[in-house]
Amino acid sequence: MTTVANGKMTKPVKSLMAIQSEVQSSNRIALSVDCVIFGFDENKLKVLLIRSDLKKYQSKWSLLGDLVGQHEDLDAAAYRILKQRTGLDDVYLEQVHSFGSVSRHPAGRVVTVAYCSLINVRHHKLKILDNELHWHDVQSVTDLAFDHQQIFNACYQWLQKRIQEHPLGFNLLPKKFSLRDLQNLYEAILDTKMDRRNFRKKFFAMDFLIDIDEMEQDVPHRPGKLYKFNYDKYEKKKKKWVGIDF
Amino acid sequence: MTTVANGKMTKPVKSLMAIQSEVQSSNRIALSVDCVIFGFDENKLKVLLIRSDLKKYQSKWSLLGDLVGQHEDLDAAAYRILKQRTGLDDVYLEQVHSFGSVSRHPAGRVVTVAYCSLINVRHHKLKILDNELHWHDVQSVTDLAFDHQQIFNACYQWLQKRIQEHPLGFNLLPKKFSLRDLQNLYEAILDTKMDRRNFRKKFFAMDFLIDIDEMEQDVPHRPGKLYKFNYDKYEKKKKKWVGIDF
DNA sequence: TTTAATTGTGTAAAATATACACAAAGTAAA
DNA sequence: TTTACTTTGTGTATATTTTACACAATTAAA
CATH class of the missing domain: 1.10.10.10 (Winged helix-like DNA-binding domain superfamily/Winged helix DNA-binding domain)
Incomplete structure (x- = not known):
């Protein structure tokens, strides 16, 4: 068994049969979803964050994330996590990018998939407020836990582009x-x-x-x-x- | 331990500490990268495919994929796989989208991250040709193995958009x-x-x-x-x- | 009834996109 | 060496889109 970290070495081409057996055994990786949930209120763009409860990041804010279940579709995991953390469903949710640096998470190898959501702050009252969940001005978002600042930046950029090409924004307004x-x-x-x-x-x-x-x-x-x-x-x-x- | 497949149920909000222990143990998922490598030759857009060697898909073509190593960055895995399957390196490679349906792969749960590459067919001779690796006209790509047709379609659409906004195309031409x-x-x-x-x-x-x-x-x-x-x-x-x- | 704030509207000028045709440079074949 | 063929290189007129910009109308509040 070989694994390479720098992409410069090669190994023999493996048949999919070989892969199949690996899938059954080792070589699996924790997979999470992080939700970047944007909202709009008082003419400001906001984002939902929770307080990280990892010691290492005790004073820092983080995105809404959780592990993906073994028997759970990736998209379904995103919707579940959104609901679980906020009590909300029936909102727009889109995959943005996956982040997979080896050392991105202190708890071990976790690859995460970022999803974005746009919700109307006034018309979607949060039903769950654990971990100090609340809206933050996007301007004030700095120094998030883990690599969440990077993920947030990527999602914010994605949003700015996306909103110019698709009528996403109407999700943020009343009917x-x-x-x-x-x-x-x-x-x-x-x-x-x-x-x-x-x-x-x-x-x-x-x-x-x-x-x-x-x-x-x-x-x-x-x-x-x-x-x-x-x-x-x-x-x-x-x-x-x-x-x-x- | 709860896992949900449909995103409709909720479970108690779990602390990241709890997640941390899960990362160490179960709840891990096989993660792969699939490369959609576009090239251009004889004024036609081509894509690299290999023959699938899974029985179930014996006559079908598939994308260039492999599992991501436990200690391998996601991007690095993409570059490794490209090199491993084709002998090529130093090419442009970009992440496009992740695909995570529970039943997308017959060998078990495998979430895959699609990467796109654009290479100059004439100036990058393939050094490895295992599994009948060769260039196919994109027009002739139908009925790929697994969900690779869906992945290919997404990448092709991505490419069409991308090339209108960024000068990617120059990678396909001689200097x-x-x-x-x-x-x-x-x-x-x-x-x-x-x-x-x-x-x-x-x-x-x-x-x-x-x-x-x-x-x-x-x-x-x-x-x-x-x-x-x-x-x-x-x-x-x-x-x-x-x-x-x- | 006056003031303050904000809506609703049109036009001229500039920039950009589109449609379109003919002379020039080379090769190939008679 | 001439002619036919193919493709390059170029410009202009028209339509479309974008930008900059000002004033009257409507409401609430003073």
């Missing part, structure tokens, strides 16, 4: 929202300012907003119109993007 | 190439035709091509100029893309 709500969301996630008129023009041109003929309530200024996102239309018109651009 | 070479490459990978003049205009406008003042040789028509890709300039000018577009 009915104003265009200002929508713009605040994009500005918070992309950490940028946009021109209000051009932003409107862009979204109206996409033609995925349904004017529900209601107005904002209780705002100390002229109220804006409320809209819903037309998911059905989006699914049908989804664009096949071709254009070299780097 | 010196003509604009026709470049266009053939994009047309093959994106499976589309483009206007020759506009294609040129676009690439010249990017300003990442270095005119090396040489011409094509041995072509039965007016020879084209040869170029190199300016990786340094690209790295510096790399664009921070902001633009909602879906």
Whole structure:
């Protein structure tokens, strides 16, 4: 039996039969899922963290993770962990990247798969608050336990890209929202300012907003119109993007 | 000990200490890497496959995979497997996605991480040809072993998107190439035709091509100029893309 | 009724993408 | 050596998209 750590040595090509027997015995690795759960509240992008209870990382925050069960699909594990840690289900969840450095976890070899979720803070009250679970401003997230800072950074970057190509953001808003709500969301996630008129023009041109003929309530200024996102239309018109651009 | 397969049940929140002990004992899963190695030759996009030697899949082709060693970084495993199966190293390799259905592999529970590579068929002769390793037209890839068809499809889609946002394609060309070479490459990978003049205009406008003042040789028509890709300039000018577009 | 805040709207200018045709350079064959 | 063939190299007019920017209308609060 050979294992190599640096990828420079070679070993004889092994048949899948040989692999098969290994699968039964040794050569297995602990596998976890870590969830990076983004939310939006008070015009700020937030993320859910818990307090690490490993001595080594006692004062540090960490992502929501757990081991994947032997008989559990990877995606199912992500949904389970989200539910288990927060009490929430029926939310959008997407795999982002796997992290597999040998020494990334102090408890031994653990390869982890990162999943991202976007939830509406106001409309999804957390039902479980163990381990000091709560929302943190993404700006204030530094120095997480393990390699969780790296995982978080990767997920944040992923989110910024993703939200420009897919209408993820609507998951962070109430069903009915104003265009200002929508713009605040994009500005918070992309950490940028946009021109209000051009932003409107862009979204109206996409033609995925349904004017529900209601107005904002209780705002100390002229109220804006409320809209819903037309998911059905989006699914049908989804664009096949071709254009070299780097 | 509880494991759940459907993500609907919950179990008590477990401390990382508890996890730590589990890592030492049971609850480990075989982890593999599968490499989807794309190449380009005769103006066609190719992919490397080997013959599966599992009885159940005896007549089928499969991706280049192997288990990840206990003490081997995930990325290192991908590079090792590529080298082991093909004799090649020093090529671009990127993680794409992990696949973790419980029943995806007949030999038992194996979660696999897919990596993509792009290599120049002409300039990287394969040094190992075990298991009938050879290049297949991507068009002819159907009905792979295990869930490899699904993995391949995901990687092919990933590649099509990736190549429009990053100058990956230059890995598939010789160091010196003509604009026709470049266009053939994009047309093959994106499976589309483009206007020759506009294609040129676009690439010249990017300003990442270095005119090396040489011409094509041995072509039965007016020879084209040869170029190199300016990786340094690209790295510096790399664009921070902001633009909602879906 | 006045002030403060924010919504709703349009247009001109700039940048980018698209469609399209002909002369020039080489090889191959008569 | 001429002619036919193939492919390169180039420019312009048009359409589309993006950007920058200002003022009147609506509401709540003072």
